[in-house]
């Protein structure tokens with residue numbers, strides 16, 4: 366059982382926010398495979414105030430898509446307050462502030478990981494969000510801007526602001542995605558605070574999830590890249606934590622059925638043209654590690670229609 370905010374999850378495993386990835390159909394697919402709590406992609410505070418088509422799409426959800434976290438990307442207290450007012454019409458369970466994104470297009474606008482540079486500023490901003498929000502608030506941070514030792518103070522300032530949990534990616538901003546996750550520094554964060562810590566980074570398998578728990582003492586783990594083309598990871602982690610055994614990997618039939626189900630869900634959500642484009646990366650992820658798949662993968666950019674994609678999936682099936 367993992368409790369944070371008003372939620373009690375039966376497993377301490379969540380789907381991390383991923384921009385361009387964790388859309389409604391992706392969340393729903395992962396939920397079918399045992400993911401209990403999922404985040405939306407980050408929503409830029411600017412665009413939420415004029416609710417662009419893209420923002421509405423990011424926020425599209427349904428009654429079965431719960432419990433759900435919405436993540437905001439902002440640095441201005443007034444704007445975040447307005448965002449929260451707009452979000453009162455949405456049904457969700459956790460509001461997260463992104464203080465983690467290291468991408469240049471975000472940091473050049475002084476958002477995301479830039480909030481790690483000043484604990485005072487982060488604390489003030491989080492206090493406003495916590496005070497104004499009608500749902501419990503979390504913050505997603507990295508271990509620091511350029512020094513993993515900053516993690517403790519950043520987490521403590523978030524705790525002081527009243528967040529119900531911190532989600533910590535175990536790298537600094539300047540590390541981006543390089544190197545391995547810093548388990549020792551994550552443990553220091555966990556030891557410093559008395560709110561739940563959700564650890565993120567390199568949870569690519571059940572064994573790595575267990576390593577994260579064992580070495581950091583985290584209360585829960587967030588899975589991001591490890592779920593791409595691999596929704597089975599949620600049950601694998603759960604089973605491994607409970608029994609020490611890893612369930613069998615999906616059969617070829619199950620793998621192909623899941624690819625088709627996922628692609629169907631994309632078609633329903635995005636329509637034919639965009640679903641084909643958006644599923645191309647997933648085709649690569651689902652077929653990772655399969656023998657002799659390179660010629661098929663090389664053709665993925667030429668897949669233009671729904672039928673082309675279904676034919677390619679069938680060819681993949683026949684190759685297995």
Ligand SMILES: Cc1cc2nc3c(=O)[nH]c(=O)nc-3n(C[C@H](O)[C@H](O)[C@H](O)COP(=O)(O)O)c2cc1C
Nearest residue numbers: 381382383384407505534565566567568588589590
């Ligand atoms: C494609 C992609 C998009 C991401 N988008 C977000 C985002 O919108 N908000 C956020 O807080 N983190 C984002 N992240 C970071 C992840 O949530 C996670 O913390 C990071 O990938 C480390 O976990 P992993 O090793 O399990 O991938 C993103 C990561 C990836 C790979």
